Amino acid sequence: MTANDPVQNAAPALTARSLLRHAFEGEVAGLPAHERREQYRRQIQLLHAAMSNLLLGMTVLAAVVALAESLINGALSARLAWQAAGVAALAVMAWRYRHVVSIRRRRVLGSVFGALLLACLALPTLRWPGQSLLPMAVFLLLPVTWLPLLVRPHMTFGGLAVATAVVGALAWQSPAPAGELGLFAFYYALATAAGLLLRRARSNLATRLDRRVETLWQRAVSDPLTGLLNREGWMNLAGTALAEATEAGQVPAVLFIDVDYFKRTNDQHGHLVGDQLLVMLGEVLAARIGTGEYCARLGGEEFACLLPGASLDHARRFAERLGQDYRLRASEFGSTLSIGIATWRPGDVLNDLLAQADAALYQAKREGRDRIVVANSV
Numbered sequence: 001m002t003a004n005d006p007v008q009n010a011a012p013a014l015t016a017r018s019l020l021r022h023a024f025e026g027e028v029a030g031l032p033a034h035e036r037r038e039q040y041r042r043q044i045q046l047l048h049a050a051m052s053n054l055l056l057g058m059t060v061l062a063a064v065v066a067l068a069e070s071l072i073n074g075a076l077s078a079r080l081a082w083q084a085a086g087v088a089a090l091a092v093m094a095w096r097y098r099h100v101v102s103i104r105r106r107r108v109l110g111s112v113f114g115a116l117l118l119a120c121l122a123l124p125t126l127r128w129p130g131q132s133l134l135p136m137a138v139f140l141l142l143p144v145t146w147l148p149l150l151v152r153p154h155m156t157f158g159g160l161a162v163a164t165a166v167v168g169a170l171a172w173q174s175p176a177p178a179g180e181l182g183l184f185a186f187y188y189a190l191a192t193a194a195g196l197l198l199r200r201a202r203s204n205l206a207t208r209l210d211r212r213v214e215t216l217w218q219r220a221v222s223d224p225l226t227g228l229l230n231r232e233g234w235m236n237l238a239g240t241a242l243a244e245a246t247e248a249g250q251v252p253a254v255l256f257i258d259v260d261y262f263k264r265t266n267d268q269h270g271h272l273v274g275d276q277l278l279v280m281l282g283e284v285l286a287a288r289i290g291t292g293e294y295c296a297r298l299g300g301e302e303f304a305c306l307l308p309g310a311s312l313d314h315a316r317r318f319a320e321r322l323g324q325d326y327r328l329r330a331s332e333f334g335s336t337l338s339i340g341i342a343t344w345r346p347g348d349v350l351n352d353l354l355a356q357a358d359a360a361l362y363q364a365k366r367e368g369r370d371r372i373v374v375a376n377s378v
Contacts (some may be wrong), residue, residue: 021153024153024196024200025153025200025203026200026201026203026204026207027203027204027207027208028040028203028204028207031207039206039207039210040151040152041103042206042210043151043203043206044103044106044151044152045103046206047149047151048106050149051097051106051110051149052094052097052098054145054146054149055090055093055094055097055098055110055113056094056095056098057145058090058094058113058117058145059087059090059091059094061121061138061141062086062087062090062117062120062121063087065120065121065124065135065138066080066083066084066087066120066124068124069083069123069124069127079123079127082123083120083123083124086116086119086120087120089116090113090116090117090120093109093112093113093116094113096109097109097110097113107152107155110155111155111159114146114159114162114163115162118162118163118166121138121139122166122170125170125174126170126173131174131175131176131177131180132176133171133174133176133180133181133184136167136170136171136174136184139163139166139167139170139188140187140188140191141191142163142191143160143163143188143191143192143194143195143196144191144194144195144198145195146159146163146195147160147192147195147196147198147199148195148198148199148201148202149199149202150199151203156199160192164188164192167188171184171185220232220233221233221234221236221237223282223296223297225275225278225279225282225297226278226279226281226282226283226285226297227282227286228282228285228286228295228296228297228303229294229295229296229297230296230297230298231296231297231298231299233296234294234295234296234298234304234306235350237294238294238296238304238306238350239349239350241292241294241306241308242306242308242344242349242350242353244308245308245309245344246344250308250309251310251311251312251343251344252306252307252308252309252310252343252344252353253306253307253310253311253312253314253315253341253342253343253344253353254304254305254306254307254341254342254350254353254354254356254357255304255305255307255315255318255319255322255339255340255341255357256302256303256304256339256340256341256342256354256357256358256360256361257281257302257303257304257305257322257337257338257339257361258301258302258303258337258338258339258361258365259277259278259281259301259335259336259337260335260336260337260338260365260369260370261335261369262274262277262300262301262335265277265333265335269333273333274301277301277330277333277335278297278301280326280329280330281303281326281337282297282303283329284322284325284326284329285303285305285322287325288318288321288322288325289305292308292309293305293306293307293308294306304354304357305318306350312341312343312374315341315343316341316372316374319339319341319372320372322337322339323336323337323339323370323372327370336369336370337370338361338364338365338369338370338371338372339361339364339371339372339373340356340357340358340359340360340361340362340363340364340372340373340374340375341357341360341372341373341374341375342354342356342357342360342374342375342376343374343375343376345376356375356376357375359375360373360374360375361373
């Protein structure tokens with residue numbers, strides 16, 4: 001590999017970029033791209049109320065600054081009138097932002113609000129008499145208040161760059177002594193660092209809480225032995241999937257699955273073997289289901305599957321492969337499956353399909369077990 005090889009030269013840059021991302025973004029930077037985008041979306045939604053309140057607070061701040069300038073100047077001017085109009089526009093946008101649902105529209109509205117706010121705060125600095133940097137002190141609040149509530153990196157650092165450019169331009173034209181300007185730059189950098197640290201801490205906390213909630217949810221809806229959904233989790237997720245499938249014109253199918261002679265197997269070989277068979281069946285189901293399909297252990301040796309986009313032929317083939325896979329894995333104990341199938345008909349809900357598949361399952365048991373029965377043909 002030569003020194004000019006692009007792959008070799010790209011590795012350090014990627015590593016540096018990754019380290020920089022972790023430094024600013026925290027734990028969310030370590031997530032896969034699709035999970036990171038979802039985490040950003042969740043945080044934006046959770047912070048909507050806080051951001052709305054911040055916009056309202058910034059509007060009040062701009063109004064106070066405008067009022068202070070009017071008292072100091074002692075007379076109305078065209079510039080002050082424009083500033084008052086700007087504050088009124090900020091108030092309208094702050095109220096509007098609270099009721100916007102679209103994240104994209106919030107981003108646009110927030111960007112316009114930020115630009116107008118910077119303009120309203122910069123006007124008094126341009127008109128302030130003497131060499132004092134007092135009117136610029138308000139800019140020290142911005143990094144600490146805005147940065148912790150900004151989620152997406154490009155919005156965060158883009159907004160920070162614009163605010164810093166405005167502050168730099170105001171400081172450049174200020175007649176204040178160099179010592180005061182240097183001290184102000186130090187405090188602004190300190191406020192920026194504090195805002196970035198608060199933002200990173202907020203991101204880490206939100207990510208950890210989200211993981212904890214997801215873990216608790218998984219425990220609440222999962223069967224601890226097989227790792228499949230439990231009855232509650234299956235009813236929630238499968239019920240939603242069934243409704244979506246029928247609205248899309250699909251004909252879902254439900255399979256009700258039962259391990260044959262399970263009690264006898266437990267009595268002959270012990271409960272550990274029974275648990276082993278349930279785990280085997282859970283692994284077979286997990287290997288067979290596709291995207292958007294749901295399988296669950298409803299209790300004991302009873303399992304259920306929802307195939308939202310399946311035809312009857314597909315559901316039957318799925319059941320046949322399932323029975324064959326399980327029979328092969330459990331051949332040492334001679335364990336087999338009985339399966340009932342029910343396909344959706346207009347007006348059916350999930351419990352209806354489950355009851356129909358259950359009736360077909362018991363028909364399969366009456367006919368000798370180790371077989372598949374379709375409910376509509378019972």
